[in-house]
Amino acid sequence: MQALVERLRTWARELGFSQIGVAGIDLSEAEPGLQAWLAAGFHGSMHYMQAHGMKRARPAELVPGTLRVITARMDYLPRTSSIDWQAMEWQGLADPQRAQVSMYARGRDYHKVLRARLQKLAERLGEAVGPLGHRVFTDSAPVLEVELASRSGIGWRGKHTLTLHREAGSMFFLGEIYIDLALPVSEPVTAHCGQCSACLDACPTGAIVAPQRVDARRCISYLTIEHDGAIPLELRPLMGNRIYGCDDCQLICPWNKFAQKSTVVDFDPRPDLSAPSLLQLWAWDEAEFLRRTEGSAIRRIGHQRWQRNLAVASGNALAKKEDLALRDVLMKLLPTASDLLAEHLHWALAQTPAPL
Template sequence: MGLQGHEALALLELEQLRGWARDLGFSQIGISGVDLAQAEPGLQAWLAAGFHGSMHYMAAHGMKRARPAELVPGTVSVITARMDYLPRTAPDGWQRIEFERLQRPLDAGVSLYARGRDYHKVLRARLQKLADRVAAAVGPFGHRVFTDSAPVLEVELATRSGLGWRGRHTLTLARDAGSTFFLGEIFIDLALPESEPAQAHCGACTACLDACPTGAIVAPYRLDARRCISYLTIEHDGPIPEEMRPLLGNRIYGCDDCQLACPWNKFAQRATLPDFDVRPHFEAPTLLALWGWGEAEFLSRTEGSPIRRIGFDRWQRNLAVALGNALRAGLEEGDARAVAAALQGRRESASELVRRHIDWALPPAAVTP
């Protein structure tokens, strides 16, 4: 334990903390308390509805997600941090450009956040460096850093600490940054003054609900993960339900549609770190080029990327669905033949999971036992 109460505050001012955070690539810092009791009924209702799908860890942690002091005993304050990820080279009109990509059946849709380095690695290391700076100023103190890596109500903490408000799509929105940013937290045993909470500015807008291709945003501020393309292509490890497959279009890793439609993202900030620069093979990826990767190439090209964690089987599963959707989109004859041949060429060596999706993707006459 280090200094407590007014002693710590005398040495650690919020503006000083923000300066250190900016030096580390963070765009915004806030301080939240740990009483999240008002969020518990909503969390309980979401779990009771089964909206977490097969993410059983969500239910296993119970209300600990809304009780920081239970997750990390001794926690009395939470430092929240925002880090922008929109690639530095993203052109003006990037939302329109991304929507246009989704209309080209043979292009591959990969979420913007996943085209560079794994954010877990980037944020965790820099949050720890920020904690080290605090310790150098006030002495050793109890803390743990998190970034989408533990049962933490990140959006609730971000809202309470002034980083933004919860949009109708359930993501955090900021007036000067839209929603293209990651969140991270440092749970600490120092009592720091809380920053002003953010006020909501969605008004009557429903653009995110209207844009969701699967109707996963079942009500404002309520997401059914079982229908969410990000869940289906990343978290879900079994067969993608057949009724959902046509709705995926050419999206093979995640989905940005609700963010592309959000008016606030015209204010999205470019990343300050090169970590989120787009890797060359994700600049203009096509389904056939990615389908051509073997497992060794997949592992090599996704090293240090968030994509690698889904593994080669899920990667091929997602691609098979997208290629099937391309065939159903009415491709030119040459393209259709190339897609069918590529799918058939992988069928014999594919895992059972992938083969089931290949068989769905191919026209019945093209499937050879």
């Protein structure tokens, strides 16, 4: 069976995965932490997390017959990234006229990429062992991905709650294959965050409320992607120019100096999303938004939420420097804007540069 796992790792590398592990299915030790997180309301409006309850920590309830979980890591740092990519990202965040999109979302939708390749990997395993009960997941079901990744040796849970690897940082996606085959489990690795608190200190909104504890209601990734209502007023100025996701806790992490470049072309950044200006993105009507985000993870938030995020970033830009062209765009949108967008546009237009 161990030889089979080694063959599985070879097949995985051929499919673009960077690492494979095997986890057991007893996650009972993780249940108290999950219950406490939900009880605190840290999941915000992601009601499905409450609805799924403890199924997230019980793989055999999610997929009956499951005996093991194959975990997979796929690096997504673009192949064209320069050696000073972290400094380049900080530079982009410092430019209020620029619209900052999280690095993972600049290429093809990772759900599509990983799911298809995980399915191929499962089929390859089935060809080797015979009929195989399985189901693949990529951030698409009640799965404790980081817990499974930690138990299977992919890495350890960092203080920002993401999986960290000593030789790859955290710039990677996770995927899982639930199987009814008792493969030998992988050895977990020890944690190496030590006394470092860089991610907690760097979070723009203070969403990392304690080591390994994130209040999603304050997280910019949640606010710009999952949250479908108004952005809380007190958080808008803290969002800067981040219009889809946030990378700050990863950019500041010392382990990401070891981040590995992806071997998968799907994660090459689209020119439209690499370093766009706010004005460039405001020019997209709904049809243009749908066309330019086809096959992208961004598309699922819809045009209205996209414009809401742009409005917040525009307000933050106007608070730093008067921009007549940007102000003109916001004014022209007001007459036909939905109530949600109009409220954010009015807020943005009310922002004025701080006195010198």
